[in-house]
Amino acid sequence: MFALGYRCDDCGSTFEIGERVNTCRRCGGFLEVVYDYDSLRRSVDFKRLANRKSSIWKWLEFLPLRSADNIVSLGEGGTPLTKSLVVGPRLGLRHLYFKNDTLMPTGSFKDRGFSLAVSKARELGVHTGLTFTSGNAGASFAAYTRRGGIRAVILVKAWAAREKLAMIRAYGQEVIKLEYESFAEVAQLLAKAEEQLGFYQFINFINPVRHEAMKTYAYEICEDLGWTVPDRVIHPVGTGGGIYGSWKGFGELRLLGLVDRVPKMTAVQPAVTSPLIHAYRGRALEASPTGHARGTIAESIAADAPLHGGRRILRCVYDSGGTVEAVSDEEILAAVRELGHEGIFSEPAGAAPLAALKQMVERGEVDPEETVVCVVTATGLKQPEVMEKNHTQGLVTIKATYEKLAAALSQTWGRV
Numbered sequence: 012m013f014a015l016g017y018r019c020d021d022c023g024s025t026f027e028i029g030e031r032v033n034t035c036r037r038c039g040g041f042l043e044v045v046y047d048y049d050s051l052r053r054s055v056d057f058k059r060l061a062n063r064k065s066s067i068w069k070w071l072e073f074l075p076l077r078s079a080d081n082i083v084s085l086g087e088g089g090t091p092l093t094k095s096l097v098v099g100p101r102l103g104l105r106h107l108y109f110k111n112d113t114l115m116p117t118g119s120f121k122d123r124g125f126s127l128a129v130s131k132a133r134e135l136g137v138h139t140g141l142t143f144t145s146g147n148a149g150a151s152f153a154a155y156t157r158r159g160g161i162r163a164v165i166l167v168k169a170w171a172a173r174e175k176l177a178m179i180r181a182y183g184q185e186v187i188k189l190e191y192e193s194f195a196e197v198a199q200l201l202a203k204a205e206e207q208l209g210f211y212q213f214i215n216f217i218n219p220v221r222h223e224a225m226k227t228y229a230y231e232i233c234e235d236l237g238w239t240v241p242d243r244v245i246h247p248v249g250t251g252g253g254i255y256g257s258w259k260g261f262g263e264l265r266l267l268g269l270v271d272r273v274p275k276m277t278a279v280q281p282a283v284t285s286p287l288i289h290a291y292r293g294r295a296l297e298a299s300p301t302g303h304a305r306g307t308i309a310e311s312i313a314a315d316a317p318l319h320g321g322r323r324i325l326r327c328v329y330d331s332g333g334t335v336e337a338v339s340d341e342e343i344l345a346a347v348r349e350l351g352h353e354g355i356f357s358e359p360a361g362a363a364p365l366a367a368l369k370q371m372v373e374r375g376e377v378d379p380e381e382t383v384v385c386v387v388t389a390t391g392l393k394q395p396e397v398m399e400k401n402h403t404q405g406l407v408t409i410k411a412t413y414e415k416l417a418a419a420l421s422q423t424w425g426r427v
């Protein structure tokens with residue numbers, strides 16, 4: 012293992028990598044895993060890594076796990092980087108790609124983070140874990156903790172999609188629905204539950220390793236592009252674990268001399284719930300709570316109050332020369348349809364990056380020669396009722412005869 016320990020973002024306190032910590036014990040700041048990059052550079056042969064089986068665990072040396080025996084895996088990561096055949100050409104972009112995480116074991120990119128966080132928790136001897144979820148994190152957490160033999164308490168938004176609830180419950184862990192107005196209430200509840208019951212927390216950033224697994228986005232994307240770096244990577248953002256981890260991964264590859272720069276990182280939020288865009292427009296380093304958690308179909312990124320003011324997210328946007336974008340539900344639905352034409356069925360949040368890219372192209376900010384990656388974070392099967400509303404024409408039902416089929420087709424095609 013090349014992880015040296017944790018360091019607090021705010022006060023610089025350090026903790027051992029074998030310690031059971033959530034946030035900084037001195038000041039409550041987020042902890043960052045620090046690595047010995049010199050040793051990593053000297054001892055790891057990347058060509059050999061490339062021959063390993065495709066999974067986040069291909070990159071074990073970059074992750075803070077002591078022993079591979081503790082790995083809890085369901086086959087997460089190593090998803091395709093699919094070149095756009097329809098939308099890219101229409102937008103005049105020659106190198107547009109979709110990182111297709113709809114293909115994950117529980118249908119969302121959350122599996123990257125929970126595979127690592129649950130493996131780490133097992134290594135630390137954690138017995139009971141707690142997380143809050145709008146749906147996808149809950150399903151992933153429930154599946155991985157079940158595999159890892161950890162008892163899980165899953166607090167889920169009371170208005171989560173039925174399908175998401177059904178999936179979370181499938182793994183037989185403790186599930187409780189939560190009513191609240193602002194995420195700030197949830198954050199307080201979590202802190203109190205940790206204090207009173209001693210549950211180990213798995214919320215992004217409060218859990219210090221979940222986002223580390225998102226570094227694998229960088230490794231996988233660069234590897235698929237022949238160890239070159241895309242110009243832009245666009246992530247849908249809730250807590251920011253996805254974009255922040257991805258950015259850290261690109262930074263590591265640069266540090267190790269494998270690539271020469273870091274992509275512009277773009278964070279996308281729903282326009283009705285976008286604390287980050289307000290901060291970004293004012294070039295602020297910290298975001299204040301804005302909007303309400305129920306106002307959009309992109310439920311997975313309806314985050315009205317980012318933890319610690321979203322400082323990590325804003326840092327990665329500013330440092331990389333990226334942007335924050337806000338998109339409407341209509342724009343998201345159009346992007347869902349377009350992804351369908353690329354052969355990818357995405358839930359609304361997963362289509363937000365494409366919706367944002369279209370705005371950026373319209374504003375003339377994206378060069379036709381740029382390589383752009385939109386991260387598609389979850390499958391459309393997570394929210395089918397939204398998808399059904401996305402079709403303007405109703406479905407035709409016919410008796411099973413050739414005459415009826417020919418008549419039905421001639422309605423749309425004119426003549427068969």
Ligand SMILES: *Cc1c(COP(=O)(O)O)cnc(C)c1O
Pocket residue numbers: 119120121147148215247248249250251252253254311312358360361388389
């Ligand atoms: C959780 C989630 C996000 C947001 O990820 P963060 O790491 O919280 O920023 C985006 N899309 C989908 C589908 C999600 O489930």
Ligand SMILES: [Zn+2]
Pocket residue numbers: 019020021022023024035036037038039040
């Ligand atoms: Zn601290």
